[in-house]
Amino acid sequence: MRAGRENQHSFRPAHRDIHIMAKVEFKAVEKKYGNVQAVWPLDLTIESGEFIVLLGPSGCGKTTLLRMIAGLEEVTAGDLLIDDISVNDVPPKDRNVSMVFQNYALYPHLSVAKNLAFPLKARRIDKAEIERRVSEIAEIIGLKEFLHRYPKQLSGGQRQRVALGRAMIRNPIVFLFDEPLSNLDASLREEMRSELIQLHARLGKTTIYVTHDQIEAMTMAQKIVLMKNGHIEQVATPRKIYERSANVFVGGFIGSPKMNFVSARIEKVNDVHVLYVADAATPLPKGWKLPEKILSVILGFRPQETRLQNDEPSDLHVLKIPMIVRSLQPLGHDVLIDLGSKDDTWTSVAQTSWKKNSVSVGSEVLVHINFSELHFFDAQSKKRINF
Amino acid sequence: MKAKALKPGIVGGFFLGPAFCYLLLIIIYPMCYSLWASFTDLRLTKPGWSFTGFGTYASVLGNSVFRESFVLTIIFLFCVVVIEFILGFALAYSLNRMRRTHPVMRSLLILPLMATPVTVGLIWKLMLNSNFGIITMLTSKLGFGKLMWLSTPELAMISVFIMDCWHWMPFMFLVLLAGMDGLPKEPFESAAVDGAGQWFTLFHVTIPLMRRVMAITLIFRLMFAVATFDSVFVLTKGGPARATDIIALYLFRTAFRNMNISFASAVSYLLLIVIFTMVFTLFRRSMKNVSQTS
Numbered sequence: 172m173r174a175g176r177e178n179q180h181s182f183r184p185a186h187r188d189i190h191i192m193a194k195v196e197f198k199a200v201e202k203k204y205g206n207v208q209a210v211w212p213l214d215l216t217i218e219s220g221e222f223i224v225l226l227g228p229s230g231c232g233k234t235t236l237l238r239m240i241a242g243l244e245e246v247t248a249g250d251l252l253i254d255d256i257s258v259n260d261v262p263p264k265d266r267n268v269s270m271v272f273q274n275y276a277l278y279p280h281l282s283v284a285k286n287l288a289f290p291l292k293a294r295r296i297d298k299a300e301i302e303r304r305v306s307e308i309a310e311i312i313g314l315k316e317f318l319h320r321y322p323k324q325l326s327g328g329q330r331q332r333v334a335l336g337r338a339m340i341r342n343p344i345v346f347l348f349d350e351p352l353s354n355l356d357a358s359l360r361e362e363m364r365s366e367l368i369q370l371h372a373r374l375g376k377t378t379i380y381v382t383h384d385q386i387e388a389m390t391m392a393q394k395i396v397l398m399k400n401g402h403i404e405q406v407a408t409p410r411k412i413y414e415r416s417a418n419v420f421v422g423g424f425i426g427s428p429k430m431n432f433v434s435a436r437i438e439k440v441n442d443v444h445v446l447y448v449a450d451a452a453t454p455l456p457k458g459w460k461l462p463e464k465i466l467s468v469i470l471g472f473r474p475q476e477t478r479l480q481n482d483e484p485s486d487l488h489v490l491k492i493p494m495i496v497r498s499l500q501p502l503g504h505d506v507l508i509d510l511g512s513k514d515d516t517w518t519s520v521a522q523t524s525w526k527k528n529s530v531s532v533g534s535e536v537l538v539h540i541n542f543s544e545l546h547f548f549d550a551q552s553k554k555r556i557n558f
Numbered sequence: 559m560k561a562k563a564l565k566p567g568i569v570g571g572f573f574l575g576p577a578f579c580y581l582l583l584i585i586i587y588p589m590c591y592s593l594w595a596s597f598t599d600l601r602l603t604k605p606g607w608s609f610t611g612f613g614t615y616a617s618v619l620g621n622s623v624f625r626e627s628f629v630l631t632i633i634f635l636f637c638v639v640v641i642e643f644i645l646g647f648a649l650a651y652s653l654n655r656m657r658r659t660h661p662v663m664r665s666l667l668i669l670p671l672m673a674t675p676v677t678v679g680l681i682w683k684l685m686l687n688s689n690f691g692i693i694t695m696l697t698s699k700l701g702f703g704k705l706m707w708l709s710t711p712e713l714a715m716i717s718v719f720i721m722d723c724w725h726w727m728p729f730m731f732l733v734l735l736a737g738m739d740g741l742p743k744e745p746f747e748s749a750a751v752d753g754a755g756q757w758f759t760l761f762h763v764t765i766p767l768m769r770r771v772m773a774i775t776l777i778f779r780l781m782f783a784v785a786t787f788d789s790v791f792v793l794t795k796g797g798p799a800r801a802t803d804i805i806a807l808y809l810f811r812t813a814f815r816n817m818n819i820s821f822a823s824a825v826s827y828l829l830l831i832v833i834f835t836m837v838f839t840l841f842r843r844s845m846k847n848v849s850q851t852s
């Protein structure tokens with residue numbers, strides 16, 4: 172059944188399934204290549220219309236997850252549902268999803284127009300309709316004058332647009348992006364990033380985007396799925412994943428420069444909980460739900476939240492650690508300050524305004540961090556502890 | 559460094575020299591000699607020679623035996639190359655689609671290629687023998703009666719086709735499979751997600767991407783096929799009644815049985831022109847495509 176119902180953007184659904192967008196669900200899905208476990212059993216729900224980013228270092232299984240949705244990889248176990256229907260055994264061509272590949276995967280032997288028309292031609296849409304839609308999409312991606320060129324005659328950014336146009340042309344229910352911007356130069360990447368955000372806002376399609384670039388993830392995602400070694404480490408909004416990182420890995424992965432970590436201990440001394448970091452002992456606020464016994468923690472704090480003002484008035488809710496400036500890395504507006512502890516057992520980084528800070532290498536400073544900006548992780552399990 | 563450095567041209571010449579001498583002796587001299595011979599009436603059975611200009615060529619073109627042989631060769635080339643190509647492509651395509659194929663399987667499939675043409679001719683001569691050949695036996699069991707494979711003109715030609723396909727299809731298969739293995743994966747994955755079925759992908763992605771490899775395979779096979787001699791010579795000797803008298807056999811007979819060197823040279827040169835035209839056309843077509851894709 173092919174219906175002529177149009178969505179709000181005048182794209183006619185090309186597929187018999189008249190979905191505008193779809194929900195994607197993983198139920199205990201896992202993937203093995205022989206004996207290698209690429210993805211451990213995981214559950215994940217991607218709501219209809221959501222822009223979700225699968226983020227993680229290379230080899231974490233994010234691309235495998237994406238390829239499973241596309242049908243390019245089989246699901247070893249578990250259930251992959253699109254709109255509550257298991258698609259484990261549905262071939263890619265019948266899933267009505269679109270994918271943009273890292274290297275664009277354009278058909279080198281076809282012109283831009285024919286590349287765009289390919290998905291429609293494969294579905295035996297009639298010629299006039301194909302022509303109409305090709306010119307419509309060419310308009311959107313701004314390549315109307317390039318329709319007769321071949322992929323090799325286009326720049327990286329133009330190829331990217333063609334790939335995007337080809338993904339859009341048949342009005343899929345889910346958009347899949349596999350590191351689509353990683354082959355572009357920095358400025359073009361920024362431009363395409365905002366274009367993709369606008370595109371999602373306009374089409375409202377379920378979009379699943381794979382990247383290892385946390386800036387892409389933070390700027391584009393409505394929800395980030397952070398993965399490592401085939402496991403999901405955290406699923407949260409960009410803000411939450413940054414402010415309330417679920418574990419040491421997430422804390423360290425998200426944010427640039429990396430979060431600082433230092434081993435610490437919380438001990439109850441004379442009815443007051445004291446935080447021991449290096450040589451410094453700081454009493455913790457009364458209101459916190461703290462355990463009675465000694466607790467080993469990993470303390471995390473972001474370079475941006477690290478202040479070096481020595482003259483700051485004493486504040487109960489501030490952790491102060493004496494450190495030595497090892498080197499400076501000016502960034503323009505800001506400066507990165509590499510700090511080392513006095514006994515050289517640990518280091519950290521501070522990022523502050525260059526103008527306001529005139530520390531010199533070798534000088535001793537007192538590092539200030541607000542308690543509210545401290546992240547506590549269990550020393551054993553590495554998981555976040557909320558007090 | 560005291561001594562003046564040798565000019566690059568001299569060094570190059572030094573290294574190129576042996577190869578060039580070899581080429582000169584083995585290829586260029588014979589080619590020039592036969593070109594000269596084709597404009598004379600040189601025969602090894604009679605002393606002396608005289609210059610005939612294009613006379614020899616004219617007599618070649620006027621010779622009905624040559625014309626028959628030439629037409630036969632064209633039919634042979636067309637049938638054999640087309641059949642081998644289609645079979646080789648189909649086999650390569652199926653093997654390429656299989657997830658896992660045992661290396662032994664690939665080796666087995668190219669086994670005929672390893673046999674020398676004379677061996678191939680002998681094997682098929684035995685198998686097609688009208689008294690005890692296994693194929694004759696099988697066809698008679700299937701109710702075709704006792705087929706005289708090698709002594710019926712039509713069947714003899716079919717025998718030559720079958721033998722040649724058996725021998726050379728693996729070559730097509732091998733080169734095409736290597737070509738398919740070397741194709742980038744992404745366009746195929748993209749096609750799968752774009753909703754293309756198996757046939758659509760075959761005709762709109764695989765074949766266009768394979769065009770270059772296909773052209774080169776065809777060119778190679780055509781060049782080899784024109785020179786087909788030994789296997790057919792062993793199998794039928796061109797008979798019965800010149801039914802399988804393809805051009806190489808005809809040339810051999812003219813040059814080394816009848817000792818008519820000038821006539822044979824003219825035939826070779828005419829043949830060269832035909833092959834060159836075919837190869838050049840194929841090459842140019844495939845190269846035109848390359849300029850768009852790579």
